[in-house]
Amino acid sequence: MKIFDIMETKDYENVILCHDKTSGLKAIIAIHDTTLGPALGGCRMWTYDSEEDAINDALRLARGMTYKNAAAGLNLGGGKTVVIGNPRKDKSEALFRSLGRYIESLKGRYITAEDVGTNLKDMEYIRYETKYVAGLAETSGDPSPFTAYGVFRGIQAACEEVFGTSDLKGLRIAIQGVGNVGYNLAKYLYGAGAKLIVTDIFEDNVKRVVEEVKAEYVKPDEIYGVECDIFAPCALGAIINDETIPQLKCKIVAGSANNQLKEERHGDILQEKGILYVPDYIINAGGVINVADELNPSGYNRDRAMRKVSMIFDTVKKVIQKSKEENIPTYVAADRVAEERIKTIAAVKDNYIVK
Ligand SMILES: NC(=O)C1=CN([C@@H]2O[C@H](COP(=O)(O)OP(=O)(O)OC[C@H]3O[C@@H](n4cnc5c(N)ncnc54)[C@H](O)[C@@H]3O)[C@@H](O)[C@H]2O)C=CC1
Ligand SMILES: O=C(O)CCC(=O)C(=O)O
The missing domain is CATH 3.40.50.10860 (Leucine Dehydrogenase, chain A, domain 1)
Structure with a gap:
């Protein structure tokens, strides 16, 4: 190496x-x-x-964290x-x-x-x-509900783009993996009136969403081919690949899983097929936004953290806008948003006032 x-x-x-x-x-x-x-x-x-x-x-x-933190507007x-x-x-x-x-x-x-x-x-x-550790039980705690809320807001933004409204009522959403994030996301989506189709490899996890949010269950390898408006990967990475893309029947891919594209070219293929891909590190930043709030000089504040997580709606819109303006796939647009912020702030820090 x-x-x-x-x-x-x-x-x-x-x-x-x-x-x-x-x-x-x-x-x-x-x-x-x-x-x-x-x-x-x-x-x-x-x-x-x-x-x-x-x-x-x-x-x-x-x-990946450099890009996630930069695009999320964190210092x-x-x-x-x-x-x-x-x-x-x-x-x-x-x-x-x-x-x-x-x-x-x-x-x-x-x-x-x-x-x-x-x-x-x-x-x-x-x-x-060391004090250089965040996400402790007595402060910001489990990041998963915040990540789920950010994904929910990102899905709303994507729907506004594709369906002309952020109202999720009646939309069919397929969730792969109903663990910590997927379960909390399912509750948000159900609350907004969406119809859910879920899969997981653990029976207990499936049971609770089927009971609590009236989700329909499909076997793990059937989730890609489900007729739906949105596919939300909330389990593994690399699940957007040569085998799965031909099966997809959705208009949007938007979920919490890290590194969803097996290779960058799979982001290009989604674009060519007219499927809107919401870049993973943009939509799944809720957890880190919440954890980062602990570093605020006035201490952690849950409401403030939630407000910031909610802004993922705006970040997703910004990335989609850039993708359209520059005629580039959304995953490239996301990288540019992050890189431009780093470059601009580096230049600001390099000015003559304080060295
Ligand atoms: N927890 C968080 O705050 C954050 C999570 N993520 C990412 O989101 C994803 C989910 O994270 P968590 O919910 O925390 O993990 P988790 O482990 O609680 O949930 C993942 C679920 O996926 C299921 N699963 C695994 N393989 C599967 C398969 N082949 N088919 C269907 N279901 C399968 C598991 O049984 C489990 O229920 C991961 O990729 C993680 O890296 C990203 C940012 C923050
Ligand atoms: O959310 C966390 O606990 C830390 C942030 C992180 O490592 C991530 O978002 O992947």
Whole structure:
């Protein structure tokens, strides 16, 4: 792996390898870009097939956070931590405290939070060693309901574009994955009068949405072909690909899952087919917007956080507008929105007044 080549090509600032013998910690902290502010991004714990896979994941996710935070209007850069290990077996107080000490050593250049494989308790252990951790139980808490609300607002914006109204009444919406985000999204959509078709690999998760929001169930591999207005991927990445695109019968793809496009060209194909793709990191920023509110000098405020999450409606509209004006796919428009903000703020910070 030519790590410095990757860092140079994609403009990474730091990659830190963290190791502690006592706790068995093996972690990578990747800091992509701190132009807008300290790098904020969650801590993922996963069993990787190789150390190279873990480093690649940390790099990819850290860069994704730079774009997500920038487009969301946050004064934060992008970073991510990857802990190598099995989240069901290898966790301990010592492991997360040890990681916390590494984060502390960065003196605020990187702030961590929950991610796949970690939870509020792990964040509390990190908090024993550093204040550079957000998303604690007593403050902003579980980000999923906020992410779901942001996706709901993004869906409304997309509908205004495609159907001429943000009213979701009577629309058929297919949700793939009704876990933390998908379940909360289903409740918002049901409340707005949408008809839901859902799938999940866990029976319990399906049961609660079928009962609570009168959703119709289809088997996991049938969700792509459902006749619907909107397909909302809320489970896995890479689900927009050569096999699934020909099955889609929707007008909009808009959901919380990270990295929905298997390859960028799949975003081009959606565009050619006349399906509006709402870029994942634009619509799923609700969780990080909520977590970031903890960093406000006056402390966390839930109502303010919700108001900011609600603005995802406007960000989605802005991205769609740019895509139309510049005749580019929405995923390219999203990248441009993020890059332009970073460039502009960098120039502002570089003016002669304060150096
Ligand atoms: N939780 C949050 O605040 C945020 C979540 N995301 C992304 O949103 C997605 C969902 O996140 P969570 O709801 O937190 O995760 P989760 O693990 O609670 O829910 C995912 C659900 O998808 C189901 N699933 C997995 N494979 C499936 C398959 N092949 N077919 C159908 N269902 C399947 C799982 O059984 C589970 O119920 C993930 O991609 C995550 O990275 C992105 C930003 C923030
Ligand atoms: O929402 C969080 O807990 C942290 C933000 C993050 O890592 C993400 O949005 O992927």
